[in-house]
Amino acid sequence: MARKSQGGPPALKVRMVTAKVWVLKKHFEGFPQTSDFEMKQEALANLKDGELLLESVFLSVDPYMRPYSKRDMKEGDVMIGTQVARIVESKNPAFAVGAFVVANRGWRTHFISDGKDLNLLPASWPESLPKSLALGTVGMPGLTAYFGLFEVCKMKPGETVLVNAAAGAVGSVVGQLAKIGGCKVVGCAGSDSKVAYLKKIGFDEAFNYKTVTCLDETLRKASPDGYDCFFDNVGGEFASIAINHMKKYGRIAVCGAISQYNDTVPQKGPYIQFPMIFNELSMKGFIVTSWYNRREEGVKALLKWVLEGKLKYHEQVTERFENMPAAFIGMLKGENLGKAIIKV
Numbered sequence: 001m002a003r004k005s006q007g008g009p010p011a012l013k014v015r016m017v018t019a020k021v022w023v024l025k026k027h028f029e030g031f032p033q034t035s036d037f038e039m040k041q042e043a044l045a046n047l048k049d050g051e052l053l054l055e056s057v058f059l060s061v062d063p064y065m066r067p068y069s070k071r072d073m074k075e076g077d078v079m080i081g082t083q084v085a086r087i088v089e090s091k092n093p094a095f096a097v098g099a100f101v102v103a104n105r106g107w108r109t110h111f112i113s114d115g116k117d118l119n120l121l122p123a124s125w126p127e128s129l130p131k132s133l134a135l136g137t138v139g140m141p142g143l144t145a146y147f148g149l150f151e152v153c154k155m156k157p158g159e160t161v162l163v164n165a166a167a168g169a170v171g172s173v174v175g176q177l178a179k180i181g182g183c184k185v186v187g188c189a190g191s192d193s194k195v196a197y198l199k200k201i202g203f204d205e206a207f208n209y210k211t212v213t214c215l216d217e218t219l220r221k222a223s224p225d226g227y228d229c230f231f232d233n234v235g236g237e238f239a240s241i242a243i244n245h246m247k248k249y250g251r252i253a254v255c256g257a258i259s260q261y262n263d264t265v266p267q268k269g270p271y272i273q274f275p276m277i278f279n280e281l282s283m284k285g286f287i288v289t290s291w292y293n294r295r296e297e298g299v300k301a302l303l304k305w306v307l308e309g310k311l312k313y314h315e316q317v318t319e320r321f322e323n324m325p326a327a328f329i330g331m332l333k334g335e336n337l338g339k340a341i342i343k344v
């Protein structure tokens with residue numbers, strides 16, 4: 001908006017922007033509560049040469065925010081996270097107004113960047129696809145599935161793959177990539193409607209882990225010969241039981257441990273040495289960003305499969321920035337089918 005001039009030289013056209021941000025008011029103890037968050041306002045400075053002003057259009061809530069907040073944040077910090085943002089003003093010739101980027105600038109409605117930390121959406125991004133997919137199936141969670149399955153699990157055609165949290169952002173892509181790669185896939189999720197969704201998108205076997213009477217028996221029945229690959233998003237008790245169903249030389253990708261993120265007292269597990277030794281298993285933890293030197297390759301492959309209709313997606317969209325804490329808590333509780341997204 002224009003600053004008022006009172007006589008003197010003509011008024012300078014200056015855009016004063018105030019961003020809304022969510023801060024971590026209080027470190028989470030156990031399950032996050034809405035009272036652990038506080039919404040604040042941040043006045044943004046005027047743009048300098050080389051800078052851009054961006055507005056978030058879609059924001060992501062992801063499980064990693066729970067353990068990473070404990071490890072990396074202090075109370076009062078803006079919540080960590082990524083967004084798809086639109087460039088609204090540019091003093092940087094490399095970035096045009098109106099272009100969309102993926103940024104890693106936390107829970108903010110607006111921000112300023114020098115462009116170095118931005119990833120432009122591919123120029124080939126089709127009009128038919130929501131840009132929010134760049135935070136899900138064609139973004140960090142999709143890349144986690146892609147590199148976790150093909151590189152960490154080293155999945156091969158004809159194998160049997162097990163994945164938990166299978167109806168979520170990562171798991172739903174894991175299952176479909178396993179099918180694209182010529183495997184049998186078994187998945188589990190926390191409600192009957194999620195199980196129905198898994199069957200709809202091509203899982204060979206799917207079950208509700210909350211209602212099965214015996215997980216051991218269910219895993220045996222779903223694949224009596226066992227599993228070559230186990231893509232573990234959950235950890236805890238599920239992983240402790242599943243490890244006993246691995247085939248000889250089986251591979252386990254330790255992707256996440258969401259069943260443990262809100263624990264106040266660390267779980268005591270059974271110990272894994274016996275199945276690891278007797279079946280000569282490989283188990284490898286990984287962080288998707290370690291594969292980002294191949295990000296373009298992954299995005300290109302995922303986008304192609306989406307456009308061919310081989311990789312289906314579902315988004316759980318929460319409207320309004322004000323509802324971010326509720327969307328985050330809901331995702332941790334399992335209220336999302338597919339990727340949890342906030343539309344500002």
Ligand SMILES: NC(=O)C1=CN([C@@H]2O[C@H](COP(=O)(O)OP(=O)(O)OC[C@H]3O[C@@H](n4cnc5c(N)ncnc54)[C@H](OP(=O)(O)O)[C@@H]3O)[C@@H](O)[C@H]2O)C=CC1
Binds near residue numbers: 062189254257332338
């Ligand atoms: N290593 C890496 O680089 C990365 C790891 N991850 C990890 O992958 C996993 C999945 O992430 P993402 O796909 O984004 O999230 P999701 O979209 O799958 O959402 C989380 C889901 O976890 C399930 N869940 C919650 N609590 C439990 C529990 N106690 N036991 C079993 N399932 C539970 C819920 O589904 P349900 O209804 O089925 O219970 C919920 O919907 C997480 O562990 C995350 O930390 C994600 C990205 C990168």
Ligand SMILES: CCCCCCC/C=C/C=O
Binds near residue numbers: 140
């Ligand atoms: C730029 C976003 C970085 C996301 C890294 C996610 C790693 C996740 C680990 C467990 O959830």
